[in-house]
Amino acid sequence: MATLQTIRSKGPLLVIVIGLALFAFIAGDAWKILQPHQGKQDVGEVNGKTLSAQEYQQMVDELSEVIKLTNGLNSLNEDQLTNIKDQVWNTYVTNEVIANEAKKLGLQVTKAELQAVINAGSHPLLMQTPFRNPQTGAFDKDMLKKFLVDYANLDANKMPAQYVEYYQKMGNFWNFIEKTLSETLLAEKYQNLIGKSLISNPVAAEDAFNARTEQTDMLLAAVPYSSISDSTITVSKEEIKKLYDSKKESFKQPVETRNIKYVDVRVVPSDADRKAVQEEVTEYTNQLISTTKDYVSFVRSTGSTIAYSDIPVSKSALPNDVASRLDSTSVNEVYGPYYNQTDDSYNAFKIVAKVSAPDSIQFRQIQVYADTDEKTTELADSIYNALKAGADFAEVAKKYAQTGEATWINARGWEGTTVDADNATLINALIEQPVSEISNLKIGQSNIILQVMNKKQMQDKYKVAIVKCPVEFSKETYNDTYNKFSQFVAQSTTIEALEKNAEENGYTVLPRMNFRSDEHYVGGVKSTREALKWVFDAKEGEVSPLYECGENDHLMVVALETINPAGYTNINQVSDMLRSEIIRDKKAEKIMAEMKGFNTLAQVKGMKDAVSDSVKHVTFSAPAYISVTRASEPVISAVASKTAVNATSAPIKGNAGVYMIQVYNKNKNAETLDSKTEQATLVNMISRYAPQQCIYELREKNEIVDKRYLFF
Incomplete structure (x- = not known):
């Protein structure tokens, strides 16, 4: 139960909303999308191994529930679900190709290894679970063990249905984490195998050090390619075909x-639509002036996009256009109607109340539930009276299989969300109840014995009835x-x-x-x-x-x-790009031919359309940016590093023009070479991206078919 209390602190509304079904969002019509495709329900395959729509949907549901739980969400929008579907598919494909390679190499993750990682508790994935020590924030294996023992010994007949469902939800959550951890550890083994096979040497270390620390200052002159009109350059089909063949591998696409x-x-919306909304909000504004109760029903009747919440909230939880007008509006005063351009809406609002309320609240509770409402009420009254008479809260809570531990919740958990009547009752009680006082609340089919322990960050909060009607067609x-x-x-x-x-x-x-x-x-x-x-x-x-x-x-x-x-992109689709590259190369040839025999910058500056500049602090490790041609030029960095002081280079073919440089200064920073450190840096750098690149190559070489679009 201690674990349950800690888990509940992840989201304050979970204190009450623990009756959500484990996979509620598929209870309705989720599988109707599959009906037209019965008999061909495979969403994809990896090397001949098929993934059915049912299996894929289950994976999506599992990850959806994990994300909702860890982020305190009750539902996910379309974009979030789309991202989850892609994440599930990409993870599945990657795991399959890694598992296939790992099998060839004899790599595996044993149960003992998995348990050792859980016992160590340092893996980042474990830090995303609710099983964390409230004082240190570290993963607590004892909390996990306590939960798993409680879950294994759960007697569904002796506990409220809400708690049973909650335990089941958390049990499925841990099963997902355990499965994901095993897959992650196998992937890490494979990636480490690749990473550890990469080495450096003193020669590479010295080259990298010099490339980073040696700086060159230089003068340059250039003739930009833009000085020559494209229309003066002729490109034949044969030239395009030759370049295409030389670069063909870069035009390979893995899927159709x-x-x-x-x-x-x-x-x-038409002008008439806009006028109709304006008139409608004007009428609602007049009605809001005379409304003094049941703001929930009134605001709902207007079709406002902002539901009324009978809980005071901070300014930041309100729409910006409303929050910016609060200070100029009094309690019970109606502001509006007015137009807000940001969301194209007509608006009015009324400040129902302004109070000083805490942003953080510490409380403890005992949830009371019996076979009937009468027995629940009788038991709750008995517990309440005992506590009022001086009984120890924690000891009483333990008697009913609860800890009675204090929990902190933050207003961010409910502000800006839709809160039902039961949750509103609880939250308002937490806000209004004096510190140390005990109350007995009837919420749903149960009672909650509630004691507020502490309150922090008192600030002005508001109850605001908002009529916000977007202009719609x-x-x-x-x-x-x-x-x-x-x-x-x-x-x-x-x-x-x-x-x-x-x-x-x-x-x-x-x-x-x-x-x-x-x-x-x-x-x-x-x-x-x-x-x-x-x-x-x-x-x-x-x-x-x-x-x-x-x-x-x-x-x-x-x-x-x-x-x-799938395969190589048709030459006609890349011909324009190839043509541009050939035109650039021919311009370079023409300019370089005109520079033949040049050995000074003055000669280049004398050419038509020539530009000049000075560039400082150029290193081999980074491409030089040439402001006069507005281009990044890696080749300039390379040539500069090999050109002696006071020497002038030959013409250089760049990305935006043909250059000639004259080096007038070179210097090296005060850093000294530490070969071992430099080698370690090189290895670490390549080890970061080499394993991922290897996995990318594996995906390219494996036969992967994605047919999700037929179903999802």
């Missing part, structure tokens, strides 16, 4: 992609926009027609190259899964039907231009 064109229309506006766009889509059955009709109707056709199925959203617009599925099922040249997407405020049509199979 699509080149698409799409039209995305966002439905926006009406049904008529949506229908008008839909009908116009629908007619456009019906007339645009080819890509050519789509582009022609878009220009005539005031729409914009947007291109998107190399669109991948794991990007989730077409054009970055939410709820475009059906459009995404169409893209990866269509044939080249086809145009999609009209899709209603976004938050019911977007209309979209998509055309599939090209299918790019």
